[in-house]
Amino acid sequence: xxxxxxxxxxxxxxxxxxxxxxxxxxxxxxxxxxxxxxxxxxxxxxxxxxxxxxxxxxxxxxxxxxxxxxxxxxxxxxxxxxxxxxxxxxxxxxxxxxxxxxxxxxxxxxxxxxxxxxxxxxxxxxxxxxxxxxxxxxxxxxxxxxxxxxxxxxxxxxxxxxxxxxxxxxxxxxxxxxxxxxxxxxxxxxxxxxxxxxxxxxxxxxxxxxxxxxxxxxxxxxxxxxxxxxxxxxxxxxxxxxxxxxxxxxxxxxxxxxxxxxxxxxxxxxxxxxxxxxxxxxxxxxxxxxxxxxxxxxxxxxxxxxxxxxxxxx
Amino acid sequence: xxxxxxxxxxxxxxxxxxxxxxxxxxxxxxxxxxxxxxxxxxxxxxxxxxxxxxxxxxxxxxxxxxxxxxxxxxxxxxxxxxxxxxxxxxxxxxxxxxxxxxxxxxxxxxxxxxxxxxxxxxxxxxxxxxxxxxxxxxxxxxxxxxxxxxxxxxxxxxxxxxxxxxxxxxxxxxxxxxxxxxxxxxxxxxxxxxxxxxxxxxxxxxxxxxxxxxxxxxxxxxxxxxxxxxxxxxxxxxxxxxxxx
Amino acid sequence: xxxxxxxxxxxxxxxxxxxxxxxxxxxxxxxxxxxxxxxxxxxxxxxxxxxxxxxxxxxxxxxxxxxxxxxxxxxxxxxxxxxxxxxxxxxxxxxxxxxxxxxxxxxxxxxxxxxxxxxxxxxxxxxxxxxxxxxxxxxxxxxxxxxxxxxxxxxxxxxxxxxxxxxxxxxxxxxxxxxxxxxxxxxxxxxxxxxxxxxxxxxxxxxxxxxxxxxxxxxxxxxxxxxxxxxxxxxxxxxxxxxxxxxxxxxxxxxxxxxxxxxxxxxxxxxxxxxxxxxxxxxxxxxxxxxxxxxxxxxxxxxxxxxxxxxxxxxxxxxxxxxxxxxxxxxxxxxxxxxxxxxxxxxxxxxxxxxxxxxxxxxxxxxxxxxxxxxxxxxxxxxxxxxxxxxxxxxxxxxxxxxxxxxxxxxxxxxxxxxx
Numbered sequence: 001x002x003x004x005x006x007x008x009x010x011x012x013x014x015x016x017x018x019x020x021x022x023x024x025x026x027x028x029x030x031x032x033x034x035x036x037x038x039x040x041x042x043x044x045x046x047x048x049x050x051x052x053x054x055x056x057x058x059x060x061x062x063x064x065x066x067x068x069x070x071x072x073x074x075x076x077x078x079x080x081x082x083x084x085x086x087x088x089x090x091x092x093x094x095x096x097x098x099x100x101x102x103x104x105x106x107x108x109x110x111x112x113x114x115x116x117x118x119x120x121x122x123x124x125x126x127x128x129x130x131x132x133x134x135x136x137x138x139x140x141x142x143x144x145x146x147x148x149x150x151x152x153x154x155x156x157x158x159x160x161x162x163x164x165x166x167x168x169x170x171x172x173x174x175x176x177x178x179x180x181x182x183x184x185x186x187x188x189x190x191x192x193x194x195x196x197x198x199x200x201x202x203x204x205x206x207x208x209x210x211x212x213x214x215x216x217x218x219x220x221x222x223x224x225x226x227x228x229x230x231x232x233x234x235x236x237x238x239x240x241x242x243x244x245x246x247x248x249x250x251x252x253x254x255x256x257x258x259x260x261x262x263x264x265x266x267x268x269x270x271x272x273x274x275x276x277x278x279x280x281x282x283x284x285x286x287x288x289x290x291x292x293x294x295x296x297x298x299x300x301x302x303x304x305x306x307x308x309x310x311x312x313x314x
Numbered sequence: 315x316x317x318x319x320x321x322x323x324x325x326x327x328x329x330x331x332x333x334x335x336x337x338x339x340x341x342x343x344x345x346x347x348x349x350x351x352x353x354x355x356x357x358x359x360x361x362x363x364x365x366x367x368x369x370x371x372x373x374x375x376x377x378x379x380x381x382x383x384x385x386x387x388x389x390x391x392x393x394x395x396x397x398x399x400x401x402x403x404x405x406x407x408x409x410x411x412x413x414x415x416x417x418x419x420x421x422x423x424x425x426x427x428x429x430x431x432x433x434x435x436x437x438x439x440x441x442x443x444x445x446x447x448x449x450x451x452x453x454x455x456x457x458x459x460x461x462x463x464x465x466x467x468x469x470x471x472x473x474x475x476x477x478x479x480x481x482x483x484x485x486x487x488x489x490x491x492x493x494x495x496x497x498x499x500x501x502x503x504x505x506x507x508x509x510x511x512x513x514x515x516x517x518x519x520x521x522x523x524x525x526x527x528x529x530x531x532x533x534x535x536x537x538x539x540x541x542x543x544x545x546x547x548x549x550x551x552x553x554x555x556x557x558x559x
Numbered sequence: 560x561x562x563x564x565x566x567x568x569x570x571x572x573x574x575x576x577x578x579x580x581x582x583x584x585x586x587x588x589x590x591x592x593x594x595x596x597x598x599x600x601x602x603x604x605x606x607x608x609x610x611x612x613x614x615x616x617x618x619x620x621x622x623x624x625x626x627x628x629x630x631x632x633x634x635x636x637x638x639x640x641x642x643x644x645x646x647x648x649x650x651x652x653x654x655x656x657x658x659x660x661x662x663x664x665x666x667x668x669x670x671x672x673x674x675x676x677x678x679x680x681x682x683x684x685x686x687x688x689x690x691x692x693x694x695x696x697x698x699x700x701x702x703x704x705x706x707x708x709x710x711x712x713x714x715x716x717x718x719x720x721x722x723x724x725x726x727x728x729x730x731x732x733x734x735x736x737x738x739x740x741x742x743x744x745x746x747x748x749x750x751x752x753x754x755x756x757x758x759x760x761x762x763x764x765x766x767x768x769x770x771x772x773x774x775x776x777x778x779x780x781x782x783x784x785x786x787x788x789x790x791x792x793x794x795x796x797x798x799x800x801x802x803x804x805x806x807x808x809x810x811x812x813x814x815x816x817x818x819x820x821x822x823x824x825x826x827x828x829x830x831x832x833x834x835x836x837x838x839x840x841x842x843x844x845x846x847x848x849x850x851x852x853x854x855x856x857x858x859x860x861x862x863x864x865x866x867x868x869x870x871x872x873x874x875x876x877x878x879x880x881x882x883x884x885x886x887x888x889x890x891x892x893x894x895x896x897x898x899x900x901x902x903x904x905x906x907x908x909x910x911x912x913x914x915x916x917x918x919x920x921x922x923x924x925x926x927x928x929x930x931x932x933x934x935x936x937x938x939x940x941x942x943x944x945x946x947x948x949x950x951x952x953x954x955x956x957x958x959x960x961x962x963x964x965x966x967x968x969x970x971x972x973x974x975x976x977x978x979x
Contacts, residue, residue, distance in 0.1 A: 034654040041653070041740065045747025046772075049706070049755065090699065115467070119489035127495065138623055139495045144912060153913035154844050163491030173912060182762060188704035189693035206697075208690040209616070211626045212704050218762035220911045223623050226616035247615050247686040272489050273478060274468035287464050294465075304761050524922040525617045530610050534927065537603040544596045548589060 078293055079281055082108075085179040085307050086281075090193040097205075098241050099256040102197035105280035107254050107309065109268075110291045111172055114314030115275035118143050118163035118170035125270030126174075129255060131242045133229025140252040141174040141267060142220070151300075172276075173300065174267075175200065175221035175252035176308030183213035183222055192249070198309055199254045204241055207248035214249060218304045222251045254278070384425070403483040421449050421481070449481070575727040582945040594941060597934040604931015607924045608683050616686055618924040624916035625907045629925045630680040632900040633932070636782070637677035638711065638753055639775070639895065641670040642746035643783010645718070647810070649743040652736045658809045661802050664725050664949045665794065666787055670746075671718035672939045676932040678711050683928050703759055707752035714745045726948055750775050763906040764841045770828050777821040782895035784814045785868075785888035790940070792885055799944040804879060811884045815872035818891060822865050825898075848908040849901055853918045858901040864894035 086106055095101045123141045126132070132139060144156040145168045156171070163170070177200045184192055184200060191206035192213060214222045228246045236242060239257040255265040259278070268276040279286030284293075288311075291297065297311040400418075408417040423431035423439055430442040435452045451458040460466035467478050478487060569581015611618050621628040644666035650656045651663060682688055698705045721738045724730060730737075754775035757766040788810050794800040831837055832846045849858040871887040872878055909915050921929070943949065 030655045037653045037740075041649075041743045042747055044744035046751050049748050049751035092697075115487070117487055117489055118491055120492040120494075121489070123495055124492055142912065152840075153911075154840055154909070156913050158912070158914055159494040161491070161493075164488045182760070185699070185701040186704070186760075188699055188702040188708070189690075190697045190699045191693070206690065206693055207687075208693060209685050209687050210704060211621075212702065212756075214623065214626045215906065216760050216762055218911050220623075220914075224616065224626070226619070226622060228615060271468075273487055274466070277465065290463060291465050522620060522622050523617075524620060524924070525614050526923055527610070527614070530606065533606050534603055534923065537599050537606075540599045541596050544592050544599075548592050548596075 079289060082179075082292075082307075083281055086198050086309065087179070088194050088196045089181065089184045090187075090190045091195060092190065092193060092203075095195070096201045096203050098239075099201065099253075100260040102195045102199070103260065104282065105197050106282050107177070107198045107259060108279065108281045108288045108292075109254070109265075109310045110277045110288045110297065111310060111312050112275040112277070112314045113169055113171055113312050115273045116143075116170040116172060116271075117273060118145060118160065118168075119272065120163070121270045121272060122172060122267035122276065125266040126252070128235060129237055129240070129258075129266035130253070131229065131231050131237050131240045131245075132250075133225065133227065133231060133245075135230050136223075136225055136227055138223035140221070140223070140250075141172055144171045144173060145169075146171050171300075171312070172267075173219055173221070174310070175217075175254075176219055176300070176306070176310045177252075177254060178309065179307035180305065182216035182218065182306060186212045186216040188212065197260075199256055199259075200251075201253060201256065202249060202251065204244040204248045204250070209247050209249070211249065218301050218306060219308070222249050224249050400482050404485050405482065446481070450479075574723070575729065576723065577948060578946050579948070580946060583942075586945060590941075590945075594938065597938045597941070600934040601931050601938065603927050604929075604934065607927035607931065610924055611683065611686060611928075612688075618922060619684075620920060620922040620925060624910050624914065625904075625919045627903060627907075628684075628919055629900075629921040629929050630684040632896070632903045633680050633929055634677045635753060635775075635902070636896050636899045637673040637680070637936075638749060639779030639899070640783045640786050640892075641673040641677070641714070641718070642750055643780045643785075644787045645670045645742055645746050645783070646780050647784055647787055647813070649739045652739045653743075656809070658803075658806045661800065661806065661951045662787060662791060662810075663951050664722065664947075665791065665800065667718055667722045667725060668940065668943055668947070668949065669787065669790060671715055671722055672936045674711055674715040674718060674749075675939075676936045678708075678715060679935070680929070680932050681708070681711075683932075703752055703755045707749065707756055710745065710749040710752050714742070714749050717742050717745055725951075747776065750779050757902070757906065760906070762911050764839070765832075765845050765905040768828065768831075770824060770831075774821070774824045774828070777817060777824055778895050778898060781814060781817040781821050782892055784810060784817060785891045785895075788814065788888045789885060789892070792881065794944065794949070797944070800950055804881075807881065807884055808879045811872050811878050811887070814888065814891070815869060815878075818865060818869045818872070822862070822869065825862070825865075845905065845909045848915075849905065852908075854901055854904055854908060857897050861894050861898045861901065864890045864897075868894065 083106055120143055123139050123143060126140050127134075130140065142158055144153070144158055145160040145163075145165070146152070147155050148167050148169060151171075160168075177194075177198055179194075179198075181192075181194055181200050184194055188210060189206055189208055191208070192200060192202045194200050209224070211224055214220075214224055225245050225247055229242060231242060237257075255263075255267075259265060265276075265278050268278045277287035277291060279288040281289055281292070283289060291313055292311060295313045297313045299308050299311055301308075402414065402417055405420075406414060406417055408420045410416065421432055422429050423433055431439045432442060432446060432449045433452075434440055434448040440446070440448060447458060447461065457466055479485075567581075569579060569584065571578045571580050607618075619628060644662075647659050648663050648666040648670075651659050682691070685691070694705065694708065717738070721735075721742055724734055724738055751772050754772040757763070758768060758771035761767050788807065791800070791802055791807070791810075795802055829846070829850075832842045848854050868887040868891040871883050871890075877883050904919060907916055907919070
């Protein structure tokens, strides 16, 4: 750097050089090198991050149904594509400790929202059946009071006092046991997975309590035991875990302790108007298979493409 | 015939509901039945008991022959009743604009004036303690088939006996709701919000109850006091200097 | 470039670094009083953590509707601060920005320490912390948590190693350059995955946007530069390090540029939410909670403080004044903290089933843990200011980085502290 001549300040002998007053040299080459390096550095950082999000897309691709072979109209089973989507995900290869092994069924539920009067008997039956802590502050089933004429969750009311209102309709929401469950994809330690018969279960011994599954679920179906679950001794169901659930996530299990023995779920039994139907999609004579074949059905938040296994009819 | 001496019916008009008189005992009995229906009928077939109206308390099922080839009930109605008012909703259209009594005669047997006898398809009469769903079947064939399949309502043998639809006000099923489960305010939800879209609600923050044991609060208090003491000690000389100037 | 001061008293050599333990012994009462404050706060934080381990999640103010709390806002905040400082340091090697070279060791130290407390904050939230080993036994490769958790741990290790390399001088300029090539992509990777933790949730409408990644990066770099500026001034005030005003001015210019990029991205996101052809009730209802609803008090300052910070730094005539620089940097650090807090709240303000949640206010336990973790970071830097040679010596090739430092000995700070 030649600072002898004040007029030379800022100029150097070599061409294409710029010298800043504090002595840094900033050549065009340096700039281009820097930009190239920066681009490479950013790419080196972003590309792996994008690629690591790729497995989720890959999972998406593998669970999409194979293209159906063209068949004469009316002969293809409308349930075939649904059954093809409902694959096990992150299944550890063995049943969870509090449930029997899965059978060949594919469980699904259909809820008749024309019949539902919002009486919440399903909510309470579920609480009693599944050892939900009475002070834990959540229930697996949440019945929403919806405005007539639209399916608008933003104007739904959860804590309504009066039921059976003719200007509202009632929408029970619980774990949908999705075919593409965001909670299963998002659990960092594979503490939750989708069983071969479609039920999404949680291993309470593995759950680290990070609550990522509560965040990824679009239906708000997963709940966290912030307190130790407390159930009066006389009401404890011995077939369902209780103490293991402290500070872990839990949710509706389609009453896995009942349905793998041939019983139906507690909420289906408790519904006094028969708005709930539970059954095996593989059985063409089950209530759910008949309803899905013969009625106009819809699913909640279909656009999220989680492929839920609870349909609504009516 | 539209003679309505044995049962007086009030037609619903303009949405007003007309009170009907029912014996108190029958009302209490019906309420008890309704209250015990949920556990009693969970997944079980109907036992043939009537749900909404313990009709056989008053209406005999045995008819005795009367003069001129007619039949009349074997015992009279209690308390000198000549009939009771029944409100019809939806099924009042069966009167087709004429006298409301025509609507009654669609299902109830006409000649014997016995409300305990009901007409089914083909003009046959069945008893009120039988499978009354067949009466519904005369008009609602598709729904009846769904009911038999199990996709409409629950798996009961007879729908009226199950207590889902009162045949006189069939479109209204009411079960008193159980309370919302939260109760303790444990969660952080704004309760009972009725939101207008695009107009968010200003609500006071409701921090959830947390657990702070006494020993913890004491330890925290002591610690914060220490911190304050040290800060004051640190800050005192410069402040004193500033004040001196 | 090792500091050949092994014969001086009070210097202990350990893992290749000359630890100036003597400076601690000769440190004044005020120094130890400050360390005492930090110690008490750390003890309170440990007590609070003990309470969480015994009482469970009920001690926190998080609930089903508001699943993550202060620890997550702090995680995003500290990870951001860490990467920002490293970008400044890395620009020394990438752009040849030699004016930032004196900041090198300080920047890397702060990056390492801040990432450490970010990870610790994550661990204190898990009530069953001992189950962490499942991360190693059965990690779920589709869960972004695995990537961001491992990235934070690896990045922290890289920063500590980088600091060691810088101080011991092993491998010279070449190794430092290679470490930059490793550390900087990792910083960007860490930020991208942290942004993905939010963005890859189709269930949370306001989070589910691709612009989350650039916003994270720009906020991180801006807040990191701002904090580095403040800490550099503090170090200069306590005569630990010395910098030139030209370096601060250069830093402020860089800060101003990144602030305006950050504000631009935020404003474009707001426009996206409200423009009629793209507005959805789910988005606008939730965002209105932050512009006019219960959260307006903490979200609007993000915009206001950001604009004030930028206008303070924008004027060339006043940019060189330290008071202006420090004010703008402090305002922006606060703004970014509020931004992280509100960004977290955006996922929870109205739940997935349309239920409005009461705004989250951290409980006493959570606040104590956060303060304790921050105290750990400050304690690290406070001790390092005495014990570690943070001053960057003359460059290998003999070029002087600043005229003032040209004639000074290697460790002038030692005599100054001995005199205290």
